[in-house]
Amino acid sequence: MRRRQTRAYGACMTAQGVRGEALQSAGERFAAAPGLLSRLVAPGFNSLINRIDAGLAKGTLQAHLPDGTQRRLGGRAAGFEATIWLNDWRGLIRLATNGVIGFYQAYEAGEWEADDHVMLLALLSANARTLGNIARSSGPFRWAARIAHRLNRNDRRGAARNIAAHYDLGNDFYAAWLGEAMSYSSAIFDKPAQSLAAGQQRKMRAIAERLTLAPGARVLEIGCGWGAQARMLADEYGAAVEAISLSQAQIAWCSEHAQPHSANGTVAFAVRDYRDVTETYDAIACVEMVEALGREYWPSFMDQIAARLKPGGRAAIQYIVMADDLFETYAGTVDFIQAYIFPGGLLIKSSEFRALAEARGLEWRDEIGFGLDYARTLKLWRERFDAAAAEGRLPPGFDARFLRLWRFYLTYCEAGFRAGNIDVHQVTLVKALDGDDQ
Secondary structure (H helix, E strand, C coil), rough: HHHHHHHHHHHHHHHHHHHHHHHHHHHHHHHHCCHHHHHHHHHHHHHHHHHHHHHHCCCCCCCCCCCCCEEECCCCCCCEEEEEEECCCHHHHHHHHHHHHHHHHHHCCCCCCCCCCCHHHHHHHHHHHHHHHHHHHHHHHHHHHHHHCCCCCCCCHHHHHHHHHHHCCCCCHHHHCCCCCCCCCCCCCCCCCCCHHHHHHHHHHHHHHCCCCCCCEEEEEECCCCCCHHHHHHHHCCEEEEEEEEHHHHHHHHHHHHHCCCCCEEEEEEEEEEHHHHEEECCCCCCCCHHHHHHHHHHHHHHHHHHEEEEEEEEEEEEECCHHHHHHHHCCCCCCCHHCCCCCCCCHHHHHHHHCCCCEEEEEEEEECCHHHHHHHHHHHHHHHHHHHHHHCCCCCCCCCHHHHHHHHHHHHHHHHCCCCCCEEEEEEEEECCCCCC
Protein backbone atom coordinates (compact mmCIF):
# COMPACT_ATOMS: atom_id res chain seq x y z
CA MET A 1 0.00 0.00 0.00
CA ARG A 2 2.79 2.47 0.91
CA ARG A 3 4.61 1.82 -2.37
CA ARG A 4 1.39 2.33 -4.33
CA GLN A 5 0.68 5.56 -2.47
CA THR A 6 4.21 6.84 -3.06
CA ARG A 7 3.83 6.27 -6.81
CA ALA A 8 0.47 8.06 -6.70
CA TYR A 9 2.12 10.95 -4.85
CA GLY A 10 4.83 11.14 -7.47
CA ALA A 11 2.29 11.23 -10.27
CA CYS A 12 0.27 13.87 -8.49
CA MET A 13 3.31 16.01 -7.80
CA THR A 14 4.23 15.77 -11.46
CA ALA A 15 0.77 17.02 -12.36
CA GLN A 16 0.98 19.79 -9.77
CA GLY A 17 4.40 20.72 -11.05
CA VAL A 18 3.08 21.11 -14.60
CA ARG A 19 0.27 23.37 -13.39
CA GLY A 20 2.38 25.40 -11.01
CA GLU A 21 5.69 25.51 -12.80
CA ALA A 22 4.30 27.11 -15.98
CA LEU A 23 3.17 30.09 -13.91
CA GLN A 24 6.24 29.99 -11.69
CA SER A 25 8.63 30.02 -14.65
CA ALA A 26 6.75 32.93 -16.22
CA GLY A 27 7.16 34.86 -12.99
CA GLU A 28 10.83 33.94 -12.81
CA ARG A 29 11.46 35.15 -16.37
CA PHE A 30 9.66 38.41 -15.67
CA ALA A 31 11.89 39.11 -12.67
CA ALA A 32 15.06 37.40 -13.82
CA ALA A 33 17.37 40.42 -13.42
CA PRO A 34 16.47 41.85 -10.00
CA GLY A 35 19.17 44.50 -9.78
CA LEU A 36 18.55 46.02 -13.20
CA LEU A 37 14.80 45.56 -12.97
CA SER A 38 14.65 47.17 -9.54
CA ARG A 39 16.44 50.27 -10.85
CA LEU A 40 14.25 50.47 -13.93
CA VAL A 41 10.93 50.18 -12.12
CA ALA A 42 11.83 51.67 -8.72
CA PRO A 43 9.33 54.54 -9.14
CA GLY A 44 6.63 51.95 -9.66
CA PHE A 45 7.31 50.33 -6.29
CA ASN A 46 6.30 53.45 -4.40
CA SER A 47 3.26 53.83 -6.64
CA LEU A 48 2.18 50.26 -5.91
CA ILE A 49 2.78 50.64 -2.17
CA ASN A 50 0.70 53.81 -2.23
CA ARG A 51 -2.11 51.91 -3.96
CA ILE A 52 -1.99 49.21 -1.30
CA ASP A 53 -2.05 51.90 1.40
CA ALA A 54 -5.10 53.55 -0.19
CA GLY A 55 -6.82 50.17 -0.60
CA LEU A 56 -6.52 49.13 3.05
CA ALA A 57 -9.82 50.63 4.22
CA LYS A 58 -9.65 48.69 7.49
CA GLY A 59 -6.78 47.16 9.40
CA THR A 60 -3.08 47.99 9.42
CA LEU A 61 0.02 46.62 7.70
CA GLN A 62 3.49 47.43 9.02
CA ALA A 63 5.80 47.01 6.01
CA HIS A 64 9.57 46.61 6.26
CA LEU A 65 10.92 47.30 2.76
CA PRO A 66 14.07 45.99 1.01
CA ASP A 67 15.76 49.41 1.10
CA GLY A 68 15.55 49.45 4.92
CA THR A 69 12.64 51.86 5.18
CA GLN A 70 9.35 51.17 6.94
CA ARG A 71 5.81 52.13 5.99
CA ARG A 72 2.59 51.97 7.99
CA LEU A 73 -0.16 51.14 5.52
CA GLY A 74 -3.85 51.53 6.21
CA GLY A 75 -4.73 52.24 9.83
CA ARG A 76 -7.91 54.15 9.00
CA ALA A 77 -10.31 51.78 10.74
CA ALA A 78 -10.17 48.75 13.02
CA GLY A 79 -9.34 45.45 11.37
CA PHE A 80 -6.69 42.79 11.04
CA GLU A 81 -3.14 43.85 11.89
CA ALA A 82 0.00 42.30 10.45
CA THR A 83 3.68 42.94 9.81
CA ILE A 84 5.49 41.98 6.60
CA TRP A 85 9.20 41.95 5.81
CA LEU A 86 9.62 42.38 2.07
CA ASN A 87 13.06 40.94 1.40
CA ASP A 88 13.11 41.49 -2.35
CA TRP A 89 11.27 43.96 -4.60
CA ARG A 90 10.42 41.00 -6.85
CA GLY A 91 7.77 40.05 -4.32
CA LEU A 92 5.88 43.21 -5.24
CA ILE A 93 6.39 42.56 -8.95
CA ARG A 94 4.91 39.09 -8.61
CA LEU A 95 1.92 40.43 -6.66
CA ALA A 96 1.26 43.17 -9.20
CA THR A 97 1.48 40.90 -12.25
CA ASN A 98 0.28 37.51 -11.04
CA GLY A 99 -1.94 38.29 -8.06
CA VAL A 100 -2.16 35.81 -5.22
CA ILE A 101 -0.44 33.17 -7.34
CA GLY A 102 2.54 35.50 -7.60
CA PHE A 103 2.33 36.32 -3.90
CA TYR A 104 2.61 32.59 -3.12
CA GLN A 105 5.55 32.26 -5.52
CA ALA A 106 7.26 35.14 -3.71
CA TYR A 107 6.64 33.38 -0.39
CA GLU A 108 8.06 30.14 -1.75
CA ALA A 109 11.12 32.06 -3.01
CA GLY A 110 11.67 33.72 0.39
CA GLU A 111 10.95 37.19 -0.95
CA TRP A 112 8.67 38.06 1.97
CA GLU A 113 8.04 36.96 5.55
CA ALA A 114 5.30 37.83 8.02
CA ASP A 115 4.85 37.71 11.76
CA ASP A 116 1.47 35.99 11.30
CA HIS A 117 0.59 34.62 7.87
CA VAL A 118 -3.09 34.18 8.72
CA MET A 119 -3.45 37.80 9.82
CA LEU A 120 -1.60 39.09 6.75
CA LEU A 121 -3.72 37.12 4.30
CA ALA A 122 -6.91 37.91 6.24
CA LEU A 123 -6.02 41.62 6.08
CA LEU A 124 -5.66 41.44 2.30
CA SER A 125 -8.83 39.37 1.94
CA ALA A 126 -10.91 41.65 4.15
CA ASN A 127 -9.95 44.58 1.91
CA ALA A 128 -10.51 42.77 -1.40
CA ARG A 129 -13.21 45.22 -2.48
CA THR A 130 -11.10 48.32 -1.94
CA LEU A 131 -7.78 46.85 -3.07
CA GLY A 132 -9.38 46.10 -6.44
CA ASN A 133 -7.06 44.49 -8.99
CA ILE A 134 -3.88 44.80 -6.93
CA ALA A 135 -3.99 41.14 -5.84
CA ARG A 136 -5.29 39.72 -9.13
CA SER A 137 -3.31 38.46 -12.09
CA SER A 138 -3.25 40.65 -15.17
CA GLY A 139 -2.12 40.67 -18.78
CA PRO A 140 -0.43 37.51 -20.10
CA PHE A 141 -0.29 35.99 -16.62
CA ARG A 142 -4.08 36.11 -16.33
CA TRP A 143 -4.69 34.59 -19.73
CA ALA A 144 -2.06 31.88 -19.29
CA ALA A 145 -3.68 30.89 -16.01
CA ARG A 146 -7.18 30.94 -17.55
CA ILE A 147 -6.09 28.67 -20.38
CA ALA A 148 -4.44 26.24 -17.94
CA HIS A 149 -7.56 26.26 -15.75
CA ARG A 150 -9.81 25.65 -18.75
CA LEU A 151 -7.85 22.51 -19.56
CA ASN A 152 -8.90 21.21 -16.13
CA ARG A 153 -12.65 21.30 -16.88
CA ASN A 154 -14.66 18.61 -15.13
CA ASP A 155 -15.97 16.42 -17.91
CA ARG A 156 -15.93 12.74 -16.96
CA ARG A 157 -12.28 12.19 -17.79
CA GLY A 158 -11.16 15.54 -16.41
CA ALA A 159 -13.09 15.14 -13.15
CA ALA A 160 -11.39 11.82 -12.39
CA ARG A 161 -7.98 13.30 -13.20
CA ASN A 162 -8.58 16.40 -11.06
CA ILE A 163 -9.78 14.38 -8.07
CA ALA A 164 -6.73 12.11 -8.33
CA ALA A 165 -4.40 15.12 -8.35
CA HIS A 166 -5.58 16.11 -4.87
CA TYR A 167 -6.99 13.11 -3.02
CA ASP A 168 -4.71 10.39 -4.30
CA LEU A 169 -1.70 11.97 -2.62
CA GLY A 170 -2.13 8.99 -0.33
CA ASN A 171 -4.36 7.95 2.54
CA ASP A 172 -1.38 7.91 4.92
CA PHE A 173 -0.77 11.59 4.15
CA TYR A 174 -4.28 12.65 5.13
CA ALA A 175 -4.46 10.24 8.08
CA ALA A 176 -1.45 11.99 9.63
CA TRP A 177 -3.34 15.25 10.25
CA LEU A 178 -7.08 15.08 9.51
CA GLY A 179 -8.04 13.43 12.77
CA GLU A 180 -9.80 10.24 13.79
CA ALA A 181 -12.87 10.75 11.60
CA MET A 182 -10.78 11.32 8.43
CA SER A 183 -13.25 14.07 7.62
CA TYR A 184 -11.90 16.64 5.14
CA SER A 185 -14.63 19.27 5.60
CA SER A 186 -15.59 21.86 8.18
CA ALA A 187 -16.50 20.78 11.67
CA ILE A 188 -19.27 22.47 13.66
CA PHE A 189 -18.23 23.49 17.16
CA ASP A 190 -20.77 23.89 19.95
CA LYS A 191 -18.24 24.96 22.60
CA PRO A 192 -15.06 27.08 22.53
CA ALA A 193 -12.81 24.25 23.73
CA GLN A 194 -14.49 21.43 21.81
CA SER A 195 -12.13 18.95 20.17
CA LEU A 196 -11.79 18.49 16.42
CA ALA A 197 -13.20 14.96 16.72
CA ALA A 198 -16.29 16.19 18.59
CA GLY A 199 -16.78 19.01 16.07
CA GLN A 200 -16.64 16.61 13.16
CA GLN A 201 -19.20 14.34 14.82
CA ARG A 202 -21.45 17.37 15.32
CA LYS A 203 -21.13 18.29 11.63
CA MET A 204 -21.99 14.78 10.44
CA ARG A 205 -24.96 14.59 12.81
CA ALA A 206 -26.23 17.92 11.48
CA ILE A 207 -26.19 16.47 7.96
CA ALA A 208 -27.94 13.31 9.14
CA GLU A 209 -30.65 15.24 11.00
CA ARG A 210 -31.51 17.17 7.85
CA LEU A 211 -32.35 13.93 6.07
CA THR A 212 -35.04 12.74 8.60
CA LEU A 213 -34.26 9.10 7.86
CA ALA A 214 -36.46 6.14 8.65
CA PRO A 215 -34.75 2.77 9.26
CA GLY A 216 -33.97 1.12 5.96
CA ALA A 217 -34.03 4.38 3.99
CA ARG A 218 -31.95 4.33 0.81
CA VAL A 219 -29.30 7.07 0.84
CA LEU A 220 -26.84 8.18 -1.81
CA GLU A 221 -23.73 10.00 -0.63
CA ILE A 222 -22.00 11.91 -3.43
CA GLY A 223 -18.32 12.44 -2.67
CA CYS A 224 -18.00 10.14 0.34
CA GLY A 225 -14.39 10.88 1.29
CA TRP A 226 -13.10 8.23 3.67
CA GLY A 227 -16.58 7.05 4.63
CA ALA A 228 -17.25 8.60 8.06
CA GLN A 229 -20.58 10.20 7.10
CA ALA A 230 -21.79 7.03 5.37
CA ARG A 231 -20.89 4.92 8.40
CA MET A 232 -22.82 7.23 10.71
CA LEU A 233 -25.91 7.10 8.50
CA ALA A 234 -25.77 3.30 8.50
CA ASP A 235 -24.76 2.68 12.11
CA GLU A 236 -26.88 5.25 13.91
CA TYR A 237 -29.81 5.76 11.54
CA GLY A 238 -30.16 2.29 10.00
CA ALA A 239 -29.84 3.54 6.42
CA ALA A 240 -28.81 1.56 3.36
CA VAL A 241 -26.09 3.84 2.01
CA GLU A 242 -24.49 3.86 -1.41
CA ALA A 243 -21.37 6.00 -1.09
CA ILE A 244 -19.51 7.12 -4.21
CA SER A 245 -16.29 8.97 -5.00
CA LEU A 246 -13.97 9.41 -7.97
CA SER A 247 -10.92 8.86 -5.78
CA GLN A 248 -9.51 5.37 -6.18
CA ALA A 249 -7.43 5.82 -3.03
CA GLN A 250 -10.39 6.86 -0.88
CA ILE A 251 -12.60 4.00 -2.01
CA ALA A 252 -9.79 1.49 -1.48
CA TRP A 253 -9.39 2.79 2.08
CA CYS A 254 -13.15 2.72 2.72
CA SER A 255 -13.49 -0.82 1.42
CA GLU A 256 -10.63 -2.01 3.62
CA HIS A 257 -11.22 -0.04 6.82
CA ALA A 258 -14.62 1.58 6.87
CA GLN A 259 -17.13 -1.21 7.13
CA PRO A 260 -20.26 -0.61 9.27
CA HIS A 261 -19.77 -1.31 12.98
CA SER A 262 -23.25 -2.71 13.54
CA ALA A 263 -25.99 -4.57 11.74
CA ASN A 264 -28.32 -1.54 11.78
CA GLY A 265 -27.63 -0.48 8.22
CA THR A 266 -25.38 -1.17 5.26
CA VAL A 267 -22.79 0.74 3.28
CA ALA A 268 -21.58 -0.01 -0.24
CA PHE A 269 -18.63 2.03 -1.53
CA ALA A 270 -17.92 2.50 -5.23
CA VAL A 271 -15.78 4.54 -7.61
CA ARG A 272 -18.52 6.22 -9.61
CA ASP A 273 -19.32 9.53 -11.25
CA TYR A 274 -22.50 11.10 -9.86
CA ARG A 275 -23.67 11.63 -13.45
CA ASP A 276 -23.80 7.87 -13.98
CA VAL A 277 -26.24 7.19 -11.13
CA THR A 278 -29.68 6.08 -12.36
CA GLU A 279 -31.39 4.77 -9.22
CA THR A 280 -33.69 6.78 -6.94
CA TYR A 281 -33.22 7.38 -3.21
CA ASP A 282 -35.04 8.57 -0.12
CA ALA A 283 -32.19 10.96 0.65
CA ILE A 284 -28.91 12.32 -0.70
CA ALA A 285 -25.93 13.63 1.30
CA CYS A 286 -23.20 15.72 -0.28
CA VAL A 287 -20.53 17.34 1.89
CA GLU A 288 -18.11 19.79 0.22
CA MET A 289 -18.05 18.03 -3.12
CA VAL A 290 -19.79 20.66 -5.25
CA GLU A 291 -16.73 22.94 -5.16
CA ALA A 292 -15.10 20.40 -7.51
CA LEU A 293 -17.83 20.70 -10.17
CA GLY A 294 -17.07 23.94 -11.98
CA ARG A 295 -19.82 26.42 -12.82
CA GLU A 296 -20.77 24.87 -16.15
CA TYR A 297 -21.67 21.63 -14.34
CA TRP A 298 -23.86 23.14 -11.62
CA PRO A 299 -27.05 22.64 -13.70
CA SER A 300 -26.32 18.96 -14.38
CA PHE A 301 -25.63 18.40 -10.68
CA MET A 302 -29.00 19.89 -9.73
CA ASP A 303 -30.63 17.86 -12.52
CA GLN A 304 -29.30 14.72 -10.86
CA ILE A 305 -30.42 15.74 -7.37
CA ALA A 306 -33.95 16.35 -8.65
CA ALA A 307 -34.01 13.14 -10.69
CA ARG A 308 -32.47 10.82 -8.08
CA LEU A 309 -34.66 11.89 -5.14
CA LYS A 310 -37.97 10.18 -4.65
CA PRO A 311 -40.97 12.51 -4.19
CA GLY A 312 -40.72 13.95 -0.69
CA GLY A 313 -37.03 13.05 -0.52
CA ARG A 314 -34.38 15.33 0.99
CA ALA A 315 -30.83 16.27 0.10
CA ALA A 316 -28.43 17.73 2.66
CA ILE A 317 -25.59 19.70 1.10
CA GLN A 318 -22.59 21.35 2.74
CA TYR A 319 -20.75 23.72 0.44
CA ILE A 320 -18.25 26.59 0.40
CA VAL A 321 -19.38 29.93 -1.01
CA MET A 322 -17.69 33.05 -2.29
CA ALA A 323 -19.46 36.31 -1.39
CA ASP A 324 -21.95 37.11 -4.15
CA ASP A 325 -20.55 40.59 -4.82
CA LEU A 326 -17.02 39.20 -5.29
CA PHE A 327 -17.94 36.06 -7.20
CA GLU A 328 -17.79 37.27 -10.80
CA THR A 329 -14.33 38.80 -10.33
CA TYR A 330 -13.17 35.63 -8.56
CA ALA A 331 -14.60 33.41 -11.30
CA GLY A 332 -12.94 35.51 -14.00
CA THR A 333 -9.42 34.90 -12.69
CA VAL A 334 -7.47 31.89 -11.44
CA ASP A 335 -6.50 31.91 -7.79
CA PHE A 336 -3.80 30.10 -5.83
CA ILE A 337 -6.12 27.21 -4.89
CA GLN A 338 -7.08 26.47 -8.49
CA ALA A 339 -3.50 26.75 -9.74
CA TYR A 340 -1.80 24.64 -7.09
CA ILE A 341 -4.30 22.65 -5.01
CA PHE A 342 -7.71 21.91 -6.60
CA PRO A 343 -7.49 21.81 -10.41
CA GLY A 344 -10.88 22.49 -11.94
CA GLY A 345 -12.34 23.75 -8.66
CA LEU A 346 -14.62 26.73 -8.11
CA LEU A 347 -16.40 27.96 -5.01
CA ILE A 348 -20.17 28.37 -5.14
CA LYS A 349 -22.26 31.47 -5.80
CA SER A 350 -25.05 30.79 -3.34
CA SER A 351 -27.77 32.83 -5.05
CA GLU A 352 -27.15 31.09 -8.38
CA PHE A 353 -26.98 27.66 -6.78
CA ARG A 354 -30.30 28.29 -5.06
CA ALA A 355 -31.94 29.50 -8.27
CA LEU A 356 -30.84 26.32 -10.07
CA ALA A 357 -32.31 24.16 -7.30
CA GLU A 358 -35.63 25.99 -7.16
CA ALA A 359 -35.99 25.93 -10.94
CA ARG A 360 -35.97 22.13 -10.67
CA GLY A 361 -38.69 21.98 -8.04
CA LEU A 362 -36.35 21.62 -5.06
CA GLU A 363 -37.38 23.64 -2.02
CA TRP A 364 -34.43 25.44 -0.40
CA ARG A 365 -34.71 25.12 3.39
CA ASP A 366 -32.86 25.96 6.58
CA GLU A 367 -29.67 27.42 5.12
CA ILE A 368 -27.04 28.20 7.75
CA GLY A 369 -23.47 29.54 7.60
CA PHE A 370 -20.59 28.74 9.99
CA GLY A 371 -17.46 30.16 8.40
CA LEU A 372 -15.61 30.82 11.65
CA ASP A 373 -16.00 27.13 12.49
CA TYR A 374 -14.17 26.40 9.26
CA ALA A 375 -11.42 28.84 10.23
CA ARG A 376 -11.01 26.95 13.50
CA THR A 377 -11.06 23.59 11.70
CA LEU A 378 -8.28 24.77 9.39
CA LYS A 379 -6.22 26.07 12.30
CA LEU A 380 -6.48 22.67 14.00
CA TRP A 381 -5.57 20.88 10.77
CA ARG A 382 -2.56 23.15 10.30
CA GLU A 383 -1.35 22.49 13.85
CA ARG A 384 -1.74 18.74 13.33
CA PHE A 385 -0.02 18.98 9.94
CA ASP A 386 2.94 20.88 11.42
CA ALA A 387 3.20 18.36 14.27
CA ALA A 388 3.12 15.42 11.85
CA ALA A 389 5.85 17.01 9.72
CA ALA A 390 8.03 17.82 12.76
CA GLU A 391 7.63 14.33 14.20
CA GLY A 392 8.29 12.53 10.91
CA ARG A 393 4.79 11.04 10.72
CA LEU A 394 4.12 12.09 7.13
CA PRO A 395 4.78 9.33 4.58
CA PRO A 396 8.05 9.53 2.64
CA GLY A 397 8.42 11.52 -0.56
CA PHE A 398 7.05 14.91 0.52
CA ASP A 399 9.84 17.45 0.15
CA ALA A 400 10.24 20.79 1.93
CA ARG A 401 8.74 22.72 -0.97
CA PHE A 402 5.58 20.63 -0.87
CA LEU A 403 5.28 21.12 2.90
CA ARG A 404 5.52 24.90 2.45
CA LEU A 405 2.90 24.74 -0.29
CA TRP A 406 0.49 22.79 1.88
CA ARG A 407 1.06 25.01 4.91
CA PHE A 408 0.38 28.10 2.79
CA TYR A 409 -2.80 26.45 1.47
CA LEU A 410 -4.16 25.77 4.96
CA THR A 411 -3.21 29.28 6.07
CA TYR A 412 -4.71 30.92 2.99
CA CYS A 413 -8.03 29.12 3.48
CA GLU A 414 -8.20 29.97 7.18
CA ALA A 415 -7.58 33.63 6.40
CA GLY A 416 -10.40 33.70 3.85
CA PHE A 417 -12.92 32.37 6.36
CA ARG A 418 -11.72 34.74 9.08
CA ALA A 419 -12.09 37.69 6.71
CA GLY A 420 -15.63 36.62 5.77
CA ASN A 421 -15.29 36.67 1.99
CA ILE A 422 -15.80 32.92 1.90
CA ASP A 423 -18.21 30.97 4.06
CA VAL A 424 -19.42 27.42 4.50
CA HIS A 425 -23.13 26.63 4.40
CA GLN A 426 -25.47 23.73 4.98
CA VAL A 427 -28.86 23.60 3.28
CA THR A 428 -31.68 21.09 2.87
CA LEU A 429 -33.29 20.56 -0.54
CA VAL A 430 -36.73 18.97 -0.49
CA LYS A 431 -38.40 17.42 -3.54
CA ALA A 432 -42.14 17.97 -3.64
CA LEU A 433 -44.54 15.07 -3.26
CA ASP A 434 -46.38 14.06 -6.41
CA GLY A 435 -49.27 16.43 -6.94
CA ASP A 436 -47.81 19.18 -4.72
CA ASP A 437 -47.51 22.68 -6.17
CA GLN A 438 -43.99 23.41 -7.39
